[in-house]
Amino acid sequence: AQTVTQSQPEMSVQEAETVTLSCTYDTSESDYYLFWYKQPPSRQMILVIRQEAYKQQNATENRFSVNFQKAAKSFSLKISDSQLGDAAMYFCAYRTYNNNDMRFGAGTRLTVKP
């Protein structure tokens, strides 16, 4: 079974600091995509960043970057220069070529302190 685990239910970071959110997944597939989604309070969920499993280079989107360790099945999200607007629930998700449904982790609630 494909599962996604986010071991940190809550995280806190000081404004302008860096924070890393953890995600591990379990799969027997060799090709797949990994995603980080952000769900702000009472707002719509949006895609933050995605990573192709066959690409060794870690994806980067402005202040957001990932540390993808395929052998360890780990996909962490690093947020640099944290801003108040980064406060949200962050979900790690996984999707394979064979089974197109998105599997989500339980989420990590990020608080940004001014």
Add this chain to the structure above:
Amino acid sequence: KAGVTQTPRYLIKTRGQQVTLSCSPISGHRSVSWYQQTPGQGLQFLFEYFSETQRNKGNFPGRFSGRQFSNSRSEMNVSTLELGDSALYLCASSLGTGWVQETQYFGPGTRLLVL
């Protein structure tokens, strides 16, 4: 472009009733996926519709059903509601290419409370 819209935003029902939720995708998007979000189970995939056909289905009982219309709008129906069906139901639309990397755009959700 207008985003994904879901109606109604809030709904209160009683056990045994049925409910229909609606989702209008972004213009040009042909795929609509539905998810159930609860504090205990997190986000779980219900089903995906593409070109009026169910293309993928999650592990939910037959009480949960859906359909898609020719204009890509989608509805999901839950019959014989149970207390455990209380959740935020999210709809997500995408182009429908079938590419696994395709971005899904989520709606604001419909919050269903079953009493």
